[in-house]
Amino acid sequence: MSTLPSRQVVLARHIPRLPEPEHFRVERVDVGEPQDGELRVKTLFASVDPGTLARLGGVDSYAPALKLGEVIGSAAAGEVLESRDARYAVGDVVVGSWGWREHAVVSARGLRKVEPGAESVSAELGVLGIPGLTAYFGILDLGRPQAGDTVLVSSAAGAVGSISGQIAKRQGARAVGIAGGPEKCRWVVEALGFDACIDYRAEKDLAAAIRRECPQGVSVYLDNVGGSTLDAALTCMAMKGRVVVSGLVADYGVPPEARAGLKNTPFLIIQRLRMEGFVVFDYAARFGEARAELRRWLQDGSLRHREHIVDGLESAPAVFAGLFRGENFGRAVVRVA
Amino acid sequence: MSTLPSRQVVLARHIPRLPEPEHFRVERVDVGEPQDGELRVKTLFASVDPGTLARLGGVDSYAPALKLGEVIGSAAAGEVLESRDARYAVGDVVVGSWGWREHAVVSARGLRKVEPGAESVSAELGVLGIPGLTAYFGILDLGRPQAGDTVLVSSAAGAVGSISGQIAKRQGARAVGIAGGPEKCRWVVEALGFDACIDYRAEKDLAAAIRRECPQGVSVYLDNVGGSTLDAALTCMAMKGRVVVSGLVADYGVPPEARAGLKNTPFLIIQRLRMEGFVVFDYAARFGEARAELRRWLQDGSLRHREHIVDGLESAPAVFAGLFRGENFGRAVVRVA
Structure with missing residues (x-):
């Protein structure tokens, strides 16, 4: 050879x-x-x-x-x-x-x-790799939505977000996405079955749009973006809400002094929020179990x-x-x- | 009458x-x-x-x-x-x-x-009112330090901070305070028994000072201040550390656009942190139990x-x-x- x-x-x-x-x-x-x-x-x-x-x-x-x-x-x-x-x-x-x-x-x-x-x-x-597993553990292990809760997901047309919202729906939650552009939003609602999707490019005031689509407040926010999206979502959380920090794309490669910075931290106290960062590799011992479940949902057609x-x-x-x-x-x- | x-x-x-x-x-x-x-x-x-x-x-x-x-x-x-x-x-x-x-x-x-x-x-x-109760539930219920953990407390010479560090010590943790001026720092260490106290006024780089005094990283940070103090502490947390947001004095009354903003949020992911805001009144049903415990510690001289x-x-x-x-x-x- x-x-x-x-x-x-x-x-x-x-x-x-x-x-x-x-x-x-x-x-x-x-x-x-x-x-x-x-x-x-x-x-x-x-x-x-x-x-x-x-x-x-x-x-x-x-x-x-x-x-x-x-x-x-x-x-x-x-x-x-x-x-x-x-x-x-x-x-x-x-x-x-x-x-x-x-x-x-x-x-x-x-x-x-x-x-x-x-x-x-x-x-x-x-869906069977890191993005699917991130969605799986982010929603089920950290977010833990109950039936009737509202789950908000950023980058809802992306690899993690698209799966996250569908898993939230399986748990009986209402799923609301944030994505860029009408085509993505349509796909998120029509193909994936989210209850609503906010086109952030079409909204002047993202926080107001989130409140409009999540009138009961956001019980779980799975954040893939960080920055001003996270800051807006903080003001819309329900009492005892959970913010699952799965990715902070807005801050990657940006030196701290150049970042917008999170200004709405008082809502952590006002609404008794829990904000938790995670890295899916910490769940490696449970990847097999999660992948089997995801594969089952793909095969029965309930996960797209x-x-x-x-x-x-x-x-x-x-x-x-x-x-x-x-x-x-x-x-x-x-x-x- | x-x-x-x-x-x-x-x-x-x-x-x-x-x-x-x-x-x-x-x-x-x-x-x-x-x-x-x-x-x-x-x-x-x-x-x-x-x-x-x-x-x-x-x-x-x-x-x-x-x-x-x-x-x-x-x-x-x-x-x-x-x-x-x-x-x-x-x-x-x-x-x-x-x-x-x-x-x-x-x-x-x-x-x-x-x-x-x-x-x-x-x-x-x-000590038997809201500040003592805030320290009690903040450390024991949310922070939950283990023996050997390092607990960092801001406003360590204040009403909440001074009690928090002593409760952390009772749990077997190392307690490190942040306070302003040598007199307060001396009191925190000598009278209250903290292991160290950082005089933030004497430090050019607060994060470096925290790392110096918390070489194993901070397992629990009980924050009474917010703003740049919280931002510095975020960079010093140990893996799976907990940030208990008890007060954000730096942001009270400051409109969002004028706040420094939290820039070090990527550490939430890097260190898998949990950041949780709380309001002590949510624990009202357990105030009696907590107050009895605090009173016992005062009477046996172990809480100052x-x-x-x-x-x-x-x-x-x-x-x-x-x-x-x-x-x-x-x-x-x-x-x-």
Whole structure:
């Protein structure tokens, strides 16, 4: 055996605020042979995830910052070309976190085998991957809505938000989304079954719009955005409401002094709120259970999802940049092979 | 019987930011006779409480805003002069919330009789009143420190902070205070037994000072201040730390757009923090139990407290203004008669 020519996308410059094409570089490399306990894989799909931005500014966040020249991290699904681990055979499809590479040699540890089955391989990076699991634990474990509660979800047409609202509905809650543009809002209500969706681009006063759509107050707010969206939602919470801080896209890569800052903290006291940040990897021991449940809901047709699939690894930076302009619809994934 | 001449302090002007003497007015009034179910009382002590500022800006907060001309609200302890309620007799000492008045006619509902005993009457407004109860439930119910945890407390020489740290110590935690000036810090460590106290006036970088005194990170932060102090503490929390938002003095009366704003919210995710606001009145059903416990600790000498007692109802506005310049030491109380 020999090396395999491959392409990969690396960090060319730290990203001070929002990503642009010049922050990335596509490189050609030769991928070597796997050693004991390793596999050589061909990437089928790579995820494009807004949370990655937190690692690209040169400052450690909940994950260490990427150094210049490092491959952009992401979840990926691929086919095993060669295996030096007894648990995996050539032709198996595995999910791991080797990032934006065409081919890779990866340790068999920390991989997950995708059983041939009903769902598409790309779904393993979306509704059955980190976004779906984030929605699952964010709503069920932290938000814990009761029947009749109102659950508000930002980025409601995104990978986490779209699943979160549907899980809230399963619990008997009213689900209200926030998304950008009439097309997304229509999809959130008509296809996903949310009770309402606020088009933040069409509203002058987001807090007033939230109050209009959530007249009983917001019992659970699953926040994927942070910044002024979170600040507006704080003023609309019901007594004893829970704010689940799942992502703060508005603040990723923004130095503290440049952030809008949360001004409505007195509502924490006024409404006795609980605001809790979480990282889904803390629930790793329960991923199997959650994934089985999500898969069941997909199979019985009660959970819907949508993927924004773009062809070609070299498209990944543009898709990534587009996330922050609200261009994606559902889970953004690049088809690599 | 007849009317009784009395003085009272009322709101003369809404307070835009910090209180000044011109925001208050001392009035002479005649207090009438009690009707059925009422008492006429002579105020012995009235509390001077920073949280009152939240009600004086003309905007509703966790309590409704005071209108111009209304008596400044506060807890008060007084002697019963006349009783039209079978549960109270002339000469009894009662605690209620009739505010800054020399004499008052008050409903017997919601009063509490002070049993003649070991503690001073003024203590019923401090360590055995709302501040002591706030410390009790804030630490034990929300913060829940374990042995070996580090508990950080702001306004550590204040009415809530000084008790909070001592309760944290009882639970086996390390207690670190934040207070203004070397004298307060010395008292917090030497008299109250905190492990350390940070003089925020002497520190250029408060976050660095917190990290220096809390090298294992802060497991529980009981915050009485908000603003930049809370923002600094957020960066110093241990994994899974709890921020108990007991008061946000820095933001009281400050319109949202003028607030510094919380910029370090990404630490909610990075450290998986829980931030929870509370109002001690929600625990009213358990006040008796808590007060008995606090009284026991006072009697066995394991809980210390200090009162900042000033004579004369007409001093109350100046003492109140002084709270926001950090002039008080322990619980601020005005001796009225």
